[in-house]
Amino acid sequence: MSRDRFDILTIVALAGVALLTVLLLVSGGTSGVRLPTGPSQATERALQERAQAAFLLDTYAPVDELLAANKPGEALLRLEQIERDLPGEGHTALLRGGILVRQGALTEGIGEYVRAVKLRADYVDLRSPLQRRVEFEQLLATALPQLQRRAQENPDNPQLSRALRDLHYLQSRLAGGCE
Amino acid sequence: MNPVQKVSSMLPNPLTRPVRVLFVILCLALLVAAALVACDRTVTRQKMRIGYMNCNSEQETVARFGPLTTWLSQQLEIDFELVPVDTQEFTERFNAGEFAFTHSNPLLYIILKKEKQLQLLATEMRGRYGARTAGSIISRKDSGILTLDDLRGKRMMFGPQLAPSGYLAQYNLMLDAGIDPERDLAYYAIPQGSFKHEKVIYSVYFGQYDVAAAPSLDLETMIREGKISADDFNIIAESPIFPYCSFGAAASVPAELASRFRQALISLTPETTVAYQGESVKVLGAAWIDGFDPLVDSDYDLLREMAKKANMPPYQEY
Numbered sequence: 001m002s003r004d005r006f007d008i009l010t011i012v013a014l015a016g017v018a019l020l021t022v023l024l025l026v027s028g029g030t031s032g033v034r035l036p037t038g039p040s041q042a043t044e045r046a047l048q049e050r051a052q053a054a055f056l057l058d059t060y061a062p063v064d065e066l067l068a069a070n071k072p073g074e075a076l077l078r079l080e081q082i083e084r085d086l087p088g089e090g091h092t093a094l095l096r097g098g099i100l101v102r103q104g105a106l107t108e109g110i111g112e113y114v115r116a117v118k119l120r121a122d123y124v125d126l127r128s129p130l131q132r133r134v135e136f137e138q139l140l141a142t143a144l145p146q147l148q149r150r151a152q153e154n155p156d157n158p159q160l161s162r163a164l165r166d167l168h169y170l171q172s173r174l175a176g177g178c179e
Numbered sequence: 180m181n182p183v184q185k186v187s188s189m190l191p192n193p194l195t196r197p198v199r200v201l202f203v204i205l206c207l208a209l210l211v212a213a214a215l216v217a218c219d220r221t222v223t224r225q226k227m228r229i230g231y232m233n234c235n236s237e238q239e240t241v242a243r244f245g246p247l248t249t250w251l252s253q254q255l256e257i258d259f260e261l262v263p264v265d266t267q268e269f270t271e272r273f274n275a276g277e278f279a280f281t282h283s284n285p286l287l288y289i290i291l292k293k294e295k296q297l298q299l300l301a302t303e304m305r306g307r308y309g310a311r312t313a314g315s316i317i318s319r320k321d322s323g324i325l326t327l328d329d330l331r332g333k334r335m336m337f338g339p340q341l342a343p344s345g346y347l348a349q350y351n352l353m354l355d356a357g358i359d360p361e362r363d364l365a366y367y368a369i370p371q372g373s374f375k376h377e378k379v380i381y382s383v384y385f386g387q388y389d390v391a392a393a394p395s396l397d398l399e400t401m402i403r404e405g406k407i408s409a410d411d412f413n414i415i416a417e418s419p420i421f422p423y424c425s426f427g428a429a430a431s432v433p434a435e436l437a438s439r440f441r442q443a444l445i446s447l448t449p450e451t452t453v454a455y456q457g458e459s460v461k462v463l464g465a466a467w468i469d470g471f472d473p474l475v476d477s478d479y480d481l482l483r484e485m486a487k488k489a490n491m492p493p494y495q496e497y
Contacts (some may be wrong), residue, residue, distance in 0.1 A: 071414060072417070073313070073315055073395060073414045073416075073417030074409070074413070074414035076307060076395075076399070077398055077399065077402055077409040077412075077414065078409045080399055080402045080403055080409065081402055081408060081409035081410070083403075084402070084403070084405065096307065100307065100308070103308070103419075103420060104311075104419070104420055105307070105308045105309055105311060105420060107309060108307060108308060108309040154473070156442075156445070156473065157445075157472070157473050158445055159304075159309070159310070159470075159472045159473075
């Protein structure tokens with residue numbers, strides 16, 4: 001059976017494709033390189049973090065504005081309103097903790113900080129844009145000696161014991177301890 | 180065969196009939212004595228009364244504090260009776276000896292402390308400030324009333340006069356800002372009847388008054404319940420925090436009993452239950468309380484300063 005030029009070209013092309021396929025399979029198998037099919041995990045994580053930070057910034061902007069205008073009472077009520085829409089959001093607890101501590105409700109403020117860290121570990125994560133380690137360290141430096149003294153003077157006061165336990169929890173999370 | 184003959188027949192034969200009868204009589208006497216002693220114990224259990232200040236209404240007070248009173252009776256083995264008391268009558272009825280234990284707002288506590296040496300037992304925890312609370316001055320969001328200075332010439336609604344977070348705190352905020360509520364407001368009023376604090380807030384919400392003296396706790400609770408929104412109001416000013424409602428004991432209550440009462444209160448947790456009217460009820464939940472904090476008398480000094488400045492009891496001068 002005679003072959004014309006077209007047949008020869010087809011056979012050559014098929015052989016080329018087969019060779020290329022073999023080469024690709026061999027090179028892929030030896031180097032372990034995969035062709036990218038979408039954003040990498042790192043990209044996805046960075047995107048998620050930025051979206052989260054932008055969302056929190058936007059949602060809590062009215063609270064920040066009220067605090068900047070020295071209106072802590074109104075800021076607390078605004079947080080109450082946000083909590084109705086976003087129950088269990090750690091950022092509400094974090095901001096409320098800061099306000100309560102400044103208002104003098106120390107044990108309640110510390111309780112809110114602990115709730116915030118339990119709901120969102122980013123606040124003690126060095127690499128997170130949401131981290132508030134300096135705020136926690138300042139709280140520990142001022143409140144810990146004060147509460148230790150008060151708890152010693154009032155050993156039967158369960159509220160002071162609880163606040164002290166909460167501070168030690170924050171201390172351990174700052175030191176890298178787990179939940 | 181009568182009962183005496185029946186018991187006698189069970190005894191050994193050598194006993195004579197009179198001895199048998201005597202034995203049965205003695206047994207019966209013993210049973211009667213035991214029953215009497217048991218009855219006597221029930222009858223002699225101490226009875227005491229706790230006066231609870233009505234926050235909103237008598238009905239609400241009974242519903243809130245009934246389970247707590249029952250639980251205290253069980254814990255302290257004393258038959259406590261719940262006495263709902265109108266705020267205005269509280270000191271008068273306490274002075275008349277109607278109740279030995281008190282649950283009242285902190286202003287009534289400092290009045291009775293000064294006049295009758297009331298013993299502080301524990302302070303109620305409720306809301307974001309725990310065992311403390313505050314008072315706010317509010318205006319409608321669209322009113323343009325934003326600062327304390329804007330209050331001059333405005334119509335204001337206060338809470339009841341003996342309410343520390345509904346009257347005294349706001350009165351002081353205004354005095355501190357150089358505003359005399361008696362002269363600088365166009366008019367001010369105090370609502371009548373029950374649920375006064377909610378009435379105060381709604382009076383601004385519906386535009387009947389320009390500004391109002393609202394307890395911060397009521398604003399917080401009403402927002403949480405969806406009755407109002409944080410967008411509805413401006414908080415013109417908020418007072419510093421001071422102790423909330425408190426339990427006290429008359430000076431005549433022995434220190435040991437007062438101490439046991441205090442310990443019982445601070446041992447309460449949200450999980451504590453009591454059998455009440457055929458149901459198992461959460462004691463703190465029913466009373467809308469988060470817990471009790473054993474504050475000390477000096478924690479109330481800020482409120483004393485406020486009362487002095489506003490010429491209010493127990494420091495009122497005519």
